Amino acid sequence: MFEAGLLNLVLFLPVLGIALLLMLPAGQDELVRRATLGTMTLQFLATTLLYIRFDPAVAGLQFETRLPWIASWGVHYQIGLDGYNILLVMLTAFLGPLVTAGAFSAIQKDVKLFYAMVFAIQFAMMGTFLAQDLFLFYVFWEAMLIPMFLMIGIWGGQRRIYATIKFFLYTAFGSILMLAALIYLVWSLQSSTGVLSFAFADLVKTQLPLDVQTWLLAAFALSFAIKVPMAPLHTWLPDAHVEAPTAGSVILAGVLLKMGTYGFMKLGFPLFPDATALFTPFLMTLAVVSIVYGACLALVQDDIKKIIAYSSISHLGYVMLGLLSLEITGIQGAVIQMVSHGLVAAGLFLMVGMIYERCHTRELSAYGGLAKLLPVYSVFFMVLTLASVGLPTTSGFTGEFLVLLGAFKAAWPVYAAGQGAWPLVLAVVAVSGVVLGALYMLRFALHFLYGPVKVPPAGDGQHGHVLTDLDGREKAILAALVVAVFALGLFPDEPMRKTEGAAKAYQQLVATPRAPVMAGGIR
Amino acid sequence: MNTPGFFIAMLPEHLVLLGMVLLIVLDVAGRGRRAALPLALACTGAASLVALVLAVQGYSAAPFAGHFSVDPATLLAKALVLALALPVLLMSRGDFGPAADARETGLGSEFALLLLSSLYGACLMQSADSFLTLFLGLEILSLPVYTLVLLAYRRPESAEAALKYLVLGGTASATFLMGVSLIYGATGSMAITAFVQALGSGSTMAQAATVLVVVSFFLKAAVVPFHGWAPDAYEAATVPVTGFMAVIVKAAALLAVVRLFGSATLATPMLELVAVLPLLSIVWGNLAAMKQESLRRMLAYSSIAHAGYLFFALLGAPEGRLQAVTFYLLAYGVLNLLAFAALPPADDDLQRDRLDHLKGLFHRSPYAALMIGIAMLSLAGIPPFPGFVAKFLIFKNVFAAGHATWAVLGLVGSYLGIYFYLRVVQFMFMSPDAAALPTSGESTIARRWAGVASGACLAATLAVAVFPGWVLARL
Numbered sequence: 001m002f003e004a005g006l007l008n009l010v011l012f013l014p015v016l017g018i019a020l021l022l023m024l025p026a027g028q029d030e031l032v033r034r035a036t037l038g039t040m041t042l043q044f045l046a047t048t049l050l051y052i053r054f055d056p057a058v059a060g061l062q063f064e065t066r067l068p069w070i071a072s073w074g075v076h077y078q079i080g081l082d083g084y085n086i087l088l089v090m091l092t093a094f095l096g097p098l099v100t101a102g103a104f105s106a107i108q109k110d111v112k113l114f115y116a117m118v119f120a121i122q123f124a125m126m127g128t129f130l131a132q133d134l135f136l137f138y139v140f141w142e143a144m145l146i147p148m149f150l151m152i153g154i155w156g157g158q159r160r161i162y163a164t165i166k167f168f169l170y171t172a173f174g175s176i177l178m179l180a181a182l183i184y185l186v187w188s189l190q191s192s193t194g195v196l197s198f199a200f201a202d203l204v205k206t207q208l209p210l211d212v213q214t215w216l217l218a219a220f221a222l223s224f225a226i227k228v229p230m231a232p233l234h235t236w237l238p239d240a241h242v243e244a245p246t247a248g249s250v251i252l253a254g255v256l257l258k259m260g261t262y263g264f265m266k267l268g269f270p271l272f273p274d275a276t277a278l279f280t281p282f283l284m285t286l287a288v289v290s291i292v293y294g295a296c297l298a299l300v301q302d303d304i305k306k307i308i309a310y311s312s313i314s315h316l317g318y319v320m321l322g323l324l325s326l327e328i329t330g331i332q333g334a335v336i337q338m339v340s341h342g343l344v345a346a347g348l349f350l351m352v353g354m355i356y357e358r359c360h361t362r363e364l365s366a367y368g369g370l371a372k373l374l375p376v377y378s379v380f381f382m383v384l385t386l387a388s389v390g391l392p393t394t395s396g397f398t399g400e401f402l403v404l405l406g407a408f409k410a411a412w413p414v415y416a417a418g419q420g421a422w423p424l425v426l427a428v429v430a431v432s433g434v435v436l437g438a439l440y441m442l443r444f445a446l447h448f449l450y451g452p453v454k455v456p457p458a459g460d461g462q463h464g465h466v467l468t469d470l471d472g473r474e475k476a477i478l479a480a481l482v483v484a485v486f487a488l489g490l491f492p493d494e495p496m497r498k499t500e501g502a503a504k505a506y507q508q509l510v511a512t513p514r515a516p517v518m519a520g521g522i523r
Numbered sequence: 524m525n526t527p528g529f530f531i532a533m534l535p536e537h538l539v540l541l542g543m544v545l546l547i548v549l550d551v552a553g554r555g556r557r558a559a560l561p562l563a564l565a566c567t568g569a570a571s572l573v574a575l576v577l578a579v580q581g582y583s584a585a586p587f588a589g590h591f592s593v594d595p596a597t598l599l600a601k602a603l604v605l606a607l608a609l610p611v612l613l614m615s616r617g618d619f620g621p622a623a624d625a626r627e628t629g630l631g632s633e634f635a636l637l638l639l640s641s642l643y644g645a646c647l648m649q650s651a652d653s654f655l656t657l658f659l660g661l662e663i664l665s666l667p668v669y670t671l672v673l674l675a676y677r678r679p680e681s682a683e684a685a686l687k688y689l690v691l692g693g694t695a696s697a698t699f700l701m702g703v704s705l706i707y708g709a710t711g712s713m714a715i716t717a718f719v720q721a722l723g724s725g726s727t728m729a730q731a732a733t734v735l736v737v738v739s740f741f742l743k744a745a746v747v748p749f750h751g752w753a754p755d756a757y758e759a760a761t762v763p764v765t766g767f768m769a770v771i772v773k774a775a776a777l778l779a780v781v782r783l784f785g786s787a788t789l790a791t792p793m794l795e796l797v798a799v800l801p802l803l804s805i806v807w808g809n810l811a812a813m814k815q816e817s818l819r820r821m822l823a824y825s826s827i828a829h830a831g832y833l834f835f836a837l838l839g840a841p842e843g844r845l846q847a848v849t850f851y852l853l854a855y856g857v858l859n860l861l862a863f864a865a866l867p868p869a870d871d872d873l874q875r876d877r878l879d880h881l882k883g884l885f886h887r888s889p890y891a892a893l894m895i896g897i898a899m900l901s902l903a904g905i906p907p908f909p910g911f912v913a914k915f916l917i918f919k920n921v922f923a924a925g926h927a928t929w930a931v932l933g934l935v936g937s938y939l940g941i942y943f944y945l946r947v948v949q950f951m952f953m954s955p956d957a958a959a960l961p962t963s964g965e966s967t968i969a970r971r972w973a974g975v976a977s978g979a980c981l982a983a984t985l986a987v988a989v990f991p992g993w994v995l996a997r998l
Contacts, residue, residue: 068992069991069992070912070991070992070995071992071996072992072995072996073919073992073995075992110885113885138906139906139907139911142905142906142911143905143906143907145905146900146905149945149948150948150952150953153949153952153953154952154953160953161949161953164949164953165942165945165949168941168945169941169942172905172938172941173938176934176935176937176938177931177934177935179915179918179934180918180922180930180931180934183915183918183919183922183930184922184927187919187922187923
């Protein structure tokens with residue numbers, strides 16, 4: 001009971017935060033920043049407590065709240081923690097204070113609105129992960145677009161309007177088809193069983209013929225794949241990332257992209273297992289294409305934000321590969337990879353933001369030899385780079401290794417049985433992504449940190465100004481991230497125990513065919 | 524006619540009528556200008572309250588059997604229409620209140636009088652049992668609005684637009700009468716139930732009659748291709764009048780249509796008629812809105828698209844139609860009025876609603892920008908705002924009735940509308956600030972009244988957003 005209340009508090013703290021900001025007098029920017037940081041830290045602490053109390057032995061939802069919301073439609077306000085969302089909720093809560101603190105110096109315009117938007121995004125993201133009712137999920141999923149739209153559009157760079165409208169329209173298109181599919185799904189559940197419910201637990205029992213499943217999965221998958229993003233639906237991401245303020249990029253890369261893969265894991269695949277089996281070769285190919293294509297594009301960028309943006313596409317390709325392998329190892333790896341990418345990409349974007357505040361350019365060729373000028377910065381940067389590459393002992397290694405292991409485990413029997421070499425080919429190509437990853441990240445670090453010293457002119461056009469190394473606030477933010485990266489790399493057992501049950505449940509749901517034997521539609 | 528029934532059943536109408544009579548008397552006494560708006564507000568509010576109370580008590584009566592009857596559903600519809608008129612009255616003080624004197628408009632209580640009269644028609648329509656009453660209501664609703672468009676007009680185009688509206692409104696009435704006469708010919712009845720009868724009959728005359736009647740409502744509600752008058756009239760009218768047309772006139776027409784269709788399930792060719800034209804309306808309204816430079820004109824196209832969604836509700840099962848339409852009108856009405864009430868005042872009416880002048884509004888007037896922003900995003904159907912639940916309900920019903928293809932097409936059409944709503948938000952929050960417009964004549968009282976209007980609309984918006992289930996259970 002106490003925990004359920006606490007979970008509601010975790011979800012609604014950002015709303016209280018907005019109320020708090022509204023009550024603060026105008027012009028008190030410093031107070032606004034502190035209040036936001038305080039609220040976010042409180043949210044993180046509460047989430048940590050829930051994380052500790054979360055019992056991996058219990059199957060299904062924990063700390064659940066279920067109240068009727070729109071009773072006549074069977075819509076409930078239902079939230080809870082389970083193995084699917086526990087790590088992502090933790091990640092979201094962990095990044096909250098870091099995002100807030102990371103924007104202290106960068107955001108000087110409309111500070112109050114900015115932090116209100118950070119709260120709104122945090123609320124919507126938490127809600128998306130916690131929701132156990134499809135209607136509620138959709139509301140949060142869509143609501144998240146509004147504050148993100150404003151954040152990129154108000155505090156973004158030169159082409160921010162273009163980038164933010166593209167971001168909104170892209171993602172909204174996927175959502176509108178998902179909306180159609182979810183209405184259809186719920187009403188076919190009602191017409192076949194008489195149960196009117198949006199609860200995930202009820203919807204996974206829907207038995208739909210294969211053709212209907214195919215259409216519905218196509219609609220859900222489009223929405224999720226845009227959010228992940230998977231090639232070829234990724235073109236909004238580089239624009240959004242490059243134009244967004246640092247905090248926006250961190251939220252995008254850290255949490256928002258995981259909403260797509262989480263959607264696949266929680267909803268897309270388990271709801272339509274038969275169609276998933278049909279789509280798997282196709283989606284797997286797209287996942288591997290994303291891995292390699294994202295990596296290749298990252299290799300040739302001169303904009304440092306774009307390098308990380310494209311690397312995100314590549315890293316999330318692994319998550320998809322792991323989810324589609326249907327091997328426990330692969331699924332577990334996918335979940336770890338989600339969290340790991342959340343930490344590493346968030347860290348890298350924060351670091352890019354820090355250097356941008358000092359030099360006001362994101363051109364890679366403008367920089368060089370920073371290791372000599374900014375030793376502390378460079379150490380942190382190198383650690384995060386290596387984590388992104390997937391060096392053992394960092395979180396990146398755990399995730400990618402498990403995913404690839406799972407992919408091979410799944411592909412080998414198929415090959416050995418003479419049923420086709422395609423999965424194996426895909427797994428082999430996916431490995432090349434690791435090599436490419438090392439290549440682009442090391443190229444980046446090499447140009448950035450080593451070589452002849454090059455410092456871009458400061459914002460006022462002055463050459464030869466002295467760069468200051470990280471201050472205490474920045475060090476603290478990055479130290480927290482680096483600790484988390486190593487913790488996840490060295491002790492992946494503990495978080496994996498929490499998600500194991502969900503991984504098994506997911507595997508069970510997706511691997512079991514559910515279409516009725518008798519063909520014939522519901523119409 | 525039984526007297527107590529006549530008195531209580533028509534009490535909302537009587538209150539509106541009382542307001543009109545008092546206004547005329549006061550005008551003669553020379554006190555009309557000052558008292559007009561408060562009096563109209565009081566009467567409308569009381570009428571709405573009475574209708575609501577009667578509806579909650581489950582009152583039903585038929586004081587003029589065969590012509591006029593009330594039941595909880597119609598009373599609720601009246602309460603909604605009347606309640607939506609309150610913000611319109613509140614926000615009109617700047618344009619039509621005593622302060623409007625400064626512009627030497629020479630206005631007395633005309634605005635309030637015409638508005639009340641139009642409301643009377645709107646109420647009458649909801650209770651109509653015969654085509655005669657329906658026509659009477661329709662005309663009483665429309666005629667004052669033609670005048671309202673022209674009232675206190677500030678530029679010659681207003682006259683052109685009002686004339687256009689008048690001519691097309693007249694065409695709508697003629698079409699309606701033609702349809703009714705054909706229905707009478709086919710069924711020998713003037714009761715509105717004859718409409719359902721005609722729908723079900725296979726005769727060409729009856730079918731043609733129903734098509735004509737529906738087309739006349741398409742004209743009233745501005746559905747493509749009968750929408751031509753709306754952008755001009757909306758732009759020409761003063762802001763509160765635009766709000767009145769967009770919300771109350773549309774609400775009255777749509778609620779009457781739902782009453783007309785009763786328990787009829789749609790079949791070919793009526794099914795195609797109320798699917799294809801509204802779909803076109805959604806698509807065209809949303810596309811055309813993208814290019815508009817005037818807020819009122821843009822919202823006119825938006826209202827054309829919303830008329831499309833509303834008519835889509837007819838595709839759903841008969842039991843759910845009234846609830847879906849009422850809920851949609853509640854959300855849509857409150858949001859439109861929120862945007863209109865929050866629009867900052869300015870001396871130059873033409874400049875006031877240029878979208879260019881909304882640029883940077885957040886820095887000049889954060890409250891107004893947030894209100895208009897909420898209204899826009901909600902009209903676009905983005906959750907968590909009420910526009911989403913309203914749209915969801917309509918499309919859910921269309922799906923449930925088995926018209927999945929139409930529903931998907933409608934949803935995709937609604938996607939087209941997102942861009943132009945976002946554009947307004949973009950202007951207000953992301954564009955470099957435009958210069959504030961001069962506002963000399965606006966009194967602080969007028970601003971305060973408009974503030975009350977937008978505050979009430981905001982409260983309703985939030986209530987519907989947070990507790991949609993509670994509201995739906997009462998419709």
